[in-house]
Amino acid sequence: MKDKIRDILSRLGKLPVAVDSLADDSDLYTAGLSSFASVQLMLGLEDGFDIEFPDNLLNRRSFASIDAIAATVEQIIATRKVA
Amino acid sequence: MNVMAEVRAESLVSRAQRVAAVAAQHAEAVDREGRFPREAVDAMIAERLLGIQVPAVHGGEGATFSEIAELCSILSQACASSSMIFAMHHIKLSSLVEHGLESAWLTAFMQRVASEQLLLGSATTEGGIGGNLRNSICAIEIENGVCRLEKDATVISYGDYADAILITSRAHKDAAPSDQVMTVFLKDQYTLERTHVWDTLGMRGTCSDGFLFKGEAPAEQVFPKPFAEIAAQSMLAASHLLWSGVWYGIAADAVIKSQNFIRAAARKSPGQTPPGAIHLANIANQLQMVKSNIVAGLKTYEDAKRDEEKLSSMAFAVAMNNIKICSSEMILPIINGAMLICGIMGYKNGTPFSLGRNLRDAHSAQLMISNDRILGNTSSMLLVHRQDTSLLG
Structure with a gap:
C-alpha cells in the first residue's frame, strides 16, 4: 500500500524534494506539501484506492505523513468491509 | 476595589463606546491626513481593551471572539x-x-501584553510571494540561541506604532516555502526601513506602509507550533470573523445614516412615504443577512474551539472562507443603497449623512486577502469536501 501511496504522492504532491528521500514518518507539510497539492493528493488517493474520504478525516493530520495516509486509507477500507 | 479592577468590571461594550466617541472626533482628520489614530488607540489603552482576550489567569479578561467582534463593530461605526x-x-x-501557552517566553509575553497594553503588529506579507501568506521567501536563522530575520515586508499595518511585531518566515534556510514559523520581535529588537507609503483609497489610518524588517532576538521567541497550524486553527478564523465585525460596523453606520435621512424627510412631509424608503427596507434586509452570517460564523468558531480536529477540518475552513466572502461583498451594495437614499447629502463630505469614508473603507474588504484567492481555495477544497446540507448542522 505504501508503494502505491508513494507513487500517487510523487505524481500529485508537487513536493520540492524526491519522494524516495522521505521516510514513511516524514512530515509531508514540512517537506513542502501545499494545501492545493494536498487536495490533489486526496483526489488521487480516492481514485487509486477506490475510496471516499469522509469529512471527519479531511484534516491535516490524516495526510501528514505516508504512515498517516496509510492508516487513514486502511481505516476507510476496514469500515467498508464491516458495513 | 482598586481603580484598575473597576475599569475592568465595567462592561466591555461601554468601554468600547467611550473609545468610539474619541475615535469619531478624529476620524475625519485621520482619514484626510492618512495618519495613525493616536487618540483612539490611546483611548483603547486607557480602557485596557488591548489585553481583554488574554485569559484571566494571565492578567487579561478572557474575552471571546464574539465579544471582540462586537467591539470591532462598535468602533468601526x-x-x-x-x-x-x-x-x-x-x-x-x-x-x-x-498557541503560546506551550512556551514559557510566549506566555510571559502574553502577560506583558495585558499588563502593559502592548500593541501587536503583523508582518505576513512579503514581496515576491504573490499575496499568499502561507508561503515565505525569507528564512529565519537560528544560531547559538539567537534568531535573525530580514524580510521585505510590503505591508506592515501601523508598523511604526506597534510595540512588537509577529512575523512569518521559512523555518530555516533549507525549508520549503510553506514550511513556516512565526516569531515575536519586540520593538527594540528590530529596525524598519520604509519602502512603500500607504496612500490609499480607504482604511487610510491603518498606516500600512511597507518596510524592510531586520530583527535579532533570543530564539525562544519563535512559536514552537508550525505557522501552518496556527493559520489553520486560529489565525484565519480570527481574521475573517474580526474583520467581518469591522465591515459590519461600516455598513451598519451607513444604514443608520440613511435611516436618519428618511426619518427627517418623513417628518417634513407627514402622510407621505419618502421615495427612498424602499431602498432603506432593502439595505436593512441585506444588513441582517450580513449580521446572521457573522453570528453563525462566530458560533461555528466557538463550538469548534479547543477541538483541534474540528479546527483543522475542511468543513471549518470552508465555513470561515464563506463568512469572509459574504461580509466583504454584501457591505458594498448596502452602502451603495444608502447613497441612493441620502443622495447628494451622502455624496458630499461634511454632512451628517456623508458616506464617502464608509464607501472607501468598505472597498478594502474584498482585497485584504483577495476574494479571488479565497474562492480559489474554497473551490479546491470542494473537490473533496462534501457540503453539509442540514439546516442547523
Whole structure:
C-alpha cells in the first residue's frame, strides 16, 4: 500500500524534494506539501484506492505523513468491509 | 476595589463606546491626513481593551471572539481604521492566546501584553510571494540561541506604532516555502526601513506602509507550533470573523445614516412615504443577512474551539472562507443603497449623512486577502469536501 501511496504522492504532491528521500514518518507539510497539492493528493488517493474520504478525516493530520495516509486509507477500507 | 479592577468590571461594550466617541472626533482628520489614530488607540489603552482576550489567569479578561467582534463593530461605526487596528491587534493576540501557552517566553509575553497594553503588529506579507501568506521567501536563522530575520515586508499595518511585531518566515534556510514559523520581535529588537507609503483609497489610518524588517532576538521567541497550524486553527478564523465585525460596523453606520435621512424627510412631509424608503427596507434586509452570517460564523468558531480536529477540518475552513466572502461583498451594495437614499447629502463630505469614508473603507474588504484567492481555495477544497446540507448542522 505504501508503494502505491508513494507513487500517487510523487505524481500529485508537487513536493520540492524526491519522494524516495522521505521516510514513511516524514512530515509531508514540512517537506513542502501545499494545501492545493494536498487536495490533489486526496483526489488521487480516492481514485487509486477506490475510496471516499469522509469529512471527519479531511484534516491535516490524516495526510501528514505516508504512515498517516496509510492508516487513514486502511481505516476507510476496514469500515467498508464491516458495513 | 482598586481603580484598575473597576475599569475592568465595567462592561466591555461601554468601554468600547467611550473609545468610539474619541475615535469619531478624529476620524475625519485621520482619514484626510492618512495618519495613525493616536487618540483612539490611546483611548483603547486607557480602557485596557488591548489585553481583554488574554485569559484571566494571565492578567487579561478572557474575552471571546464574539465579544471582540462586537467591539470591532462598535468602533468601526465611528472610525473603521481604528477598528481595523484593534481587530488586527487581536488577531495577532489570538495566536499567542491559542498557541503560546506551550512556551514559557510566549506566555510571559502574553502577560506583558495585558499588563502593559502592548500593541501587536503583523508582518505576513512579503514581496515576491504573490499575496499568499502561507508561503515565505525569507528564512529565519537560528544560531547559538539567537534568531535573525530580514524580510521585505510590503505591508506592515501601523508598523511604526506597534510595540512588537509577529512575523512569518521559512523555518530555516533549507525549508520549503510553506514550511513556516512565526516569531515575536519586540520593538527594540528590530529596525524598519520604509519602502512603500500607504496612500490609499480607504482604511487610510491603518498606516500600512511597507518596510524592510531586520530583527535579532533570543530564539525562544519563535512559536514552537508550525505557522501552518496556527493559520489553520486560529489565525484565519480570527481574521475573517474580526474583520467581518469591522465591515459590519461600516455598513451598519451607513444604514443608520440613511435611516436618519428618511426619518427627517418623513417628518417634513407627514402622510407621505419618502421615495427612498424602499431602498432603506432593502439595505436593512441585506444588513441582517450580513449580521446572521457573522453570528453563525462566530458560533461555528466557538463550538469548534479547543477541538483541534474540528479546527483543522475542511468543513471549518470552508465555513470561515464563506463568512469572509459574504461580509466583504454584501457591505458594498448596502452602502451603495444608502447613497441612493441620502443622495447628494451622502455624496458630499461634511454632512451628517456623508458616506464617502464608509464607501472607501468598505472597498478594502474584498482585497485584504483577495476574494479571488479565497474562492480559489474554497473551490479546491470542494473537490473533496462534501457540503453539509442540514439546516442547523
